[in-house]
Amino acid sequence: MPRRRGKFIPPPSHLSRVLAHLNAGPRLALNGLRRISLTLAARNDHMGARHFVNEELPRIRWANPLLEIAVHKVPKTREESWAPQATVEFEDGRTSTLDMSNKWSTTIAKELMNLAGGDPWEAYKSAALAAGHPILPGEEKERLAEITKRHKANTAKSASPQELEEQVREMLSSPSRPKMGAAAILP
Template sequence: MSKSASIAKVMERLTAKPLPVLPSSVRALRITMAAKNAHYGARHFVNQELPRVAYNNKSIQIDVEKKPKGPEEKWNPTMVIEHSKDGTSQTLNLDMMRSDNIVAEMLRVARGDKPSSTVSSTPPPPPSPSAEAAAPTA
């Protein structure tokens, strides 16, 4: 296969419909999963779908943390969706989810649609004391 043909295949995959375009209010995606031997849906999502998400959402910061996980350890892979406008975030539990379901749930939550039971919300953090001190008083 020629170099231009392989580039064309990559571009075809990155731009395949439907495009995973997130709203402009999304600032970052943070994914935590096992380094190996677990969390197969999350692993497939990171390898197959996350490049499409990154390509179609160039302004969004994407972090993937692969942590060691022993056979007896019980913790689930997660995705945190951070919003820039109000500082809120939602955490998706990716346990036992297929990569296509992860994409659908990520888009649903990022758009503000009603999430499934795999999502928990976090309010924005309180202002820092230095920010309060710098604020003018009336």
């Protein structure tokens, strides 16, 4: 194989990719919290909660370095039936419990931010909705999965995969909320 001429530009380092993920918008800063305690299965269950711990919790830790966060991964057998939960303790002593069962990691993050995100979160959320953007990165996958699940429940089993794909594409192209601003004027 011939040698390349010129300078070699290395790909982004692992550290730069991690920092890009931690600094990605929106900033998940929580106000008035003392502690978050998560309890979930160590394996084989509670997928949304486990994805939340891997994807969103590092961003929450990065934005809130003084917040105490405890994650309890408990061994769970198939016979046991208990739901993952997050207990949020506020600085004034109040506590709130978030049920994380059968939810996507983005849904759990949105619920937590709605609980303690404050005015900056509300401003960001309204701006994202007005612009027609997803509130959190990865939320579009959640919407696609919900549409596919709803569609599979409503369609007959005799539909071909091409017909299903076309119907899902059609559902995704239809707006879920009315257009606002310049988008309402444009075709």
